[in-house]
Amino acid sequence: MSVGLIALLDDVAAIAKVAAASLDDVAGQAAKAGAKAAGVVIDDAAVTPRYVVGFAAERELPIVAKIAVGSLKNKLLLLLPAALLLSWLAPWSITPLLMIGGAFLCYEGTEKVYEALFPHKAHAHEKALGAAGDAGALERQKIAGAIKTDFILSAEIMAITLAALPEDDPFWMKAVLLAVVGLGITVAVYGAVALIVKADDAGVALARSTSSAVMRGLGRALVVAMPVFLKVLSVVGTAAMIWVGGGIIVHGLAHYGFSAIEHALAHASEAAAHALPAAGGLVGWLVMAAGSGVVGLVLGAALIPVAGYVLAPAFGAVRGMFGGRKAAADGPAHG
Numbered sequence: 001m002s003v004g005l006i007a008l009l010d011d012v013a014a015i016a017k018v019a020a021a022s023l024d025d026v027a028g029q030a031a032k033a034g035a036k037a038a039g040v041v042i043d044d045a046a047v048t049p050r051y052v053v054g055f056a057a058e059r060e061l062p063i064v065a066k067i068a069v070g071s072l073k074n075k076l077l078l079l080l081p082a083a084l085l086l087s088w089l090a091p092w093s094i095t096p097l098l099m100i101g102g103a104f105l106c107y108e109g110t111e112k113v114y115e116a117l118f119p120h121k122a123h124a125h126e127k128a129l130g131a132a133g134d135a136g137a138l139e140r141q142k143i144a145g146a147i148k149t150d151f152i153l154s155a156e157i158m159a160i161t162l163a164a165l166p167e168d169d170p171f172w173m174k175a176v177l178l179a180v181v182g183l184g185i186t187v188a189v190y191g192a193v194a195l196i197v198k199a200d201d202a203g204v205a206l207a208r209s210t211s212s213a214v215m216r217g218l219g220r221a222l223v224v225a226m227p228v229f230l231k232v233l234s235v236v237g238t239a240a241m242i243w244v245g246g247g248i249i250v251h252g253l254a255h256y257g258f259s260a261i262e263h264a265l266a267h268a269s270e271a272a273a274h275a276l277p278a279a280g281g282l283v284g285w286l287v288m289a290a291g292s293g294v295v296g297l298v299l300g301a302a303l304i305p306v307a308g309y310v311l312a313p314a315f316g317a318v319r320g321m322f323g324g325r326k327a328a329a330d331g332p333a334h335g
Helices: 003-036 038-051 057-089 091-117 119-128 135-164 171-197 199-209 213-255 260-275 277-330
Strands: none
Touching: 057 091, 057 135, 057 171, 091 119, 091 135, 091 213, 091 277, 135 171, 135 213, 171 199, 171 213, 199 213, 213 260, 213 277, 260 277
16 A cells, blocks of 8 residues: 555544544534523423414414424524624624513513403504404414514524633534534424423323223323413413513623622522522522513513504504505506
């Protein structure tokens, strides 16, 4: 074998080792970065099932699938390149954009609370915003709303992931890591959501098709428990939108020097954790989440009239203006 060929094989082996090490590095960094975003991932999983509550059983998985596809587009086609571009060209813009998204989450979550407390007023508010009435339009509206909410949560996940990566990582490594985390989280979240929303159907199948009394009992228990569980999860999802949105606002204010709220919440969280050391981590998190939720509720309540009386009329006027221009461009109808 020639010396040149041996040298070439040595180079190939060296490249293979570097590639293997890079893959190991990608997997390790992706796992660490994804773990840092675990809180938002849990919120995402809690928020999504409420969008299929009230629909026929045969529409549940198609709705989840459409939301999952929208989530992948959010992460891979929009947020990944945007995060990399902004972190390179305009890193200062990431925080205000996240705060706008956090305000949207506060509004969405508080609107659900408003709807539960004042259903008649909430119906009038939805009518003012142009809410759809028929089943097909309602499904499309729910899917669009879920994808918008997912966009905000996904933006937070991608931002946390990007912040967790070493600054000296090459550009391609950051892109691969963001893609791996985005894909992995989407599969995990929407796979779990699909299992949750179809668990009652699995219970019916168990209750009817098995000869085991234990399995039939388990199936009946699933059928009885899942509607209650979905309603509870819907409440948790609404709360998650409010506390995640409030938390984004609190962190954003601290970033711009208005840190009193964040310091007060951190102090209260530490005091609660010290008071109950046996469950210090959980208690501290609950206090921080509750405080962020209060901030989110206050902001969301302030945004409801703004959305109803300012943003919706402005959007309607713009839409009407462009619609009028289109009608004028098309010309009079010929009969």
